[in-house]
Amino acid sequence: MSVDLLIDGLLGLGMIVLALQVVSERTVLRSIILFVVFGLVMALAWTRLQAPDLALAEAAIGAGVTGALMMMAWRRLLIINPEHSADTPRGRSAVAIPVALLSTALVATIGLSALNIEPHIDTAGRVALDEMTDTGLGNPVTGVLLLFRNLDTLLEMAVLLIALLGARAISAPARPEEAAVVETTTPLVGALLATLVPLSILIATHLLLAGTNEPGGAFQAGAVLAAGGVALVLTARLQPAKRPGLATQLAVTAGLLAFVGIGVGIMAFGETLLALPGTWAVYLIETAMMVSIGLTLALLFAGAPALVGRRA
Amino acid sequence: MSAQEWVALVFLIAGCFFYLAGTIGLLRFGDVHSRLHALTKADNLGLMLVCASLAVLAANWRITALLVLTWLLGLLAATVSAHLIARHARRVEK
Amino acid sequence: MTPTVFVLAASVVFGVGVWGLLIAEHLLRKLLALNVMGSSVFIIMLVVAGSGTAGPDPVAQALILTGIVIAVAATAFALALMVSIYRETGRASITEKDDDDR
Numbered sequence: 001m002s003v004d005l006l007i008d009g010l011l012g013l014g015m016i017v018l019a020l021q022v023v024s025e026r027t028v029l030r031s032i033i034l035f036v037v038f039g040l041v042m043a044l045a046w047t048r049l050q051a052p053d054l055a056l057a058e059a060a061i062g063a064g065v066t067g068a069l070m071m072m073a074w075r076r077l078l079i080i081n082p083e084h085s086a087d088t089p090r091g092r093s094a095v096a097i098p099v100a101l102l103s104t105a106l107v108a109t110i111g112l113s114a115l116n117i118e119p120h121i122d123t124a125g126r127v128a129l130d131e132m133t134d135t136g137l138g139n140p141v142t143g144v145l146l147l148f149r150n151l152d153t154l155l156e157m158a159v160l161l162i163a164l165l166g167a168r169a170i171s172a173p174a175r176p177e178e179a180a181v182v183e184t185t186t187p188l189v190g191a192l193l194a195t196l197v198p199l200s201i202l203i204a205t206h207l208l209l210a211g212t213n214e215p216g217g218a219f220q221a222g223a224v225l226a227a228g229g230v231a232l233v234l235t236a237r238l239q240p241a242k243r244p245g246l247a248t249q250l251a252v253t254a255g256l257l258a259f260v261g262i263g264v265g266i267m268a269f270g271e272t273l274l275a276l277p278g279t280w281a282v283y284l285i286e287t288a289m290m291v292s293i294g295l296t297l298a299l300l301f302a303g304a305p306a307l308v309g310r311r312a
Numbered sequence: 313m314s315a316q317e318w319v320a321l322v323f324l325i326a327g328c329f330f331y332l333a334g335t336i337g338l339l340r341f342g343d344v345h346s347r348l349h350a351l352t353k354a355d356n357l358g359l360m361l362v363c364a365s366l367a368v369l370a371a372n373w374r375i376t377a378l379l380v381l382t383w384l385l386g387l388l389a390a391t392v393s394a395h396l397i398a399r400h401a402r403r404v405e406k
Numbered sequence: 407m408t409p410t411v412f413v414l415a416a417s418v419v420f421g422v423g424v425w426g427l428l429i430a431e432h433l434l435r436k437l438l439a440l441n442v443m444g445s446s447v448f449i450i451m452l453v454v455a456g457s458g459t460a461g462p463d464p465v466a467q468a469l470i471l472t473g474i475v476i477a478v479a480a481t482a483f484a485l486a487l488m489v490s491i492y493r494e495t496g497r498a499s500i501t502e503k504d505d506d507d508r
Contacts, residue, residue: 069478
């Protein structure tokens with residue numbers, strides 16, 4: 001048995017066992033924690049599949065941000081009703097197991113037969129790799145996201161904004177007694193924040209700049225920035241505010257505005273829509289995107305339209 | 313294998329040993345405090361040894377600096393989260 | 407890297423997600439199961455797109471990266487919906503009884 005097969009088999013087995021535990025664990029809180037672990041194993045799988053960009057995104061967004069959002073939502077349920085049961089008995093469904101087996105068989109059939117298709121010579125990915133040398137960017141994923149298929153990325157930013165607006169529209173304003181975080185007084189927290197928050201900004205900037213040539217980019221950087229925001233929200237250094245100020249509105253929409261501004265503005269010079277004029281435009285748009293993604297995720301976590309610094 | 317690879321291998325195996333010990337402690341110890349003890353002490357050393365092994369393999373100052381930063385961040389996160397968990401556990405016990 | 411192993415493991419994970427989605431009563435559990443299903447689809451997408459070539463396909467990677475971010479946005483919105491439902495009805499589940507009541 002080859003080493004490759006052994007490693008991939010163990011990873012696959014780990015994914016299956018963790019997925020089983022996530023859906024069948026007795027309490028919801030344990031399920032959420034195991035989901036974060038599942039996300040980290042997924043990140044390992046992406047590394048094995050030679051996709052470090054996805055490994056970074058999975059660890060930061062798939063495991064980190066999603067896990068934090070789930071925990072926060074769970075905490076909100078407990079605050080609304082402290083009696084909310086931690087044990088949630090499984091429902092019964094006679095069709096569950098047959099349907100699950102059938103869908104496994106279906107997905108496996110599709111996947112395995114797709115593996116056997118003779119690969120096309122001119123796939124979009126191959127073309128993108130060939131064109132990369134002309135772009136001045138070293139990371140093909142960033143090239144696809146920002147240059148070749150940037151309409152997808154633009155609309156993705158729009159979806160993120162719509163999710164924030166939607167969550168805001170359906171959430172009733174939290175009553176003061178429902179404040180989700182209580183300020184912790186241990187001296188370690190202040191020291192942690194003093195290190196962690198500047199570091200999150202530094203690492204986000206590094207990921208953003210490195211992202212043009214190495215693994216990384218605006219999404220991973222935005223998630224790291226959001227992590228700093230989450231730490232500040234959790235320790236009540238940033239508190240929910242009722243109305244977003246101009247700065248918040250600008251920061252949340254910065255990614256979309258920069259993208260549309262440059263993408264449409266370039267048409268005045270006789271270029272086609274969204275034909276970005278060079279590396280500077282990529283850096284500019286990615287920076288704006290990073291700020292928007294970071295703040296949007298932090299706001300979704302806090303469940304508030306805006307955040308303000310703690311009043312002394 | 314070159315001498316460099318041998319050194320890296322020794323670091324890696326030592327690191328894995330500490331991870332294994334920490335994980336066994338986490339699973340076998342009875343209460344929160346001894347579990348935290350096993351996890352933070354053994355795993356931080358394990359992380360350092362794995363980072364050291366990678367640094368020896370990379371033989372590159374920039375990557376070594378990034379690995380040191382990784383280790384320090386791991387230490388920071390482990391310290392504060394262990395502290396907060398232990399504090400919460402003590403409050404619940406009272 | 408062994409593509410077949412990844413495809414098979416991801417298919418089983420997908421099935422586990424479907425099972426979890428069907429047996430879950432709590433909406434948070436349903437969301438967790440949906441996220442698990444999504445992850446397995448991403449794995450299959452990348453493995454299939456990269457088969458027969460030197461490395462993973464950059465277009466597939468970009469699409470999956472987009473997918474991961476859309477998944478977190480959708481999850482955040484769904485969680486806000488769940489909290490609202492809980493505030494209104496006192497339950498974090500949707501059962502068929504709800505339809506009969508109205």
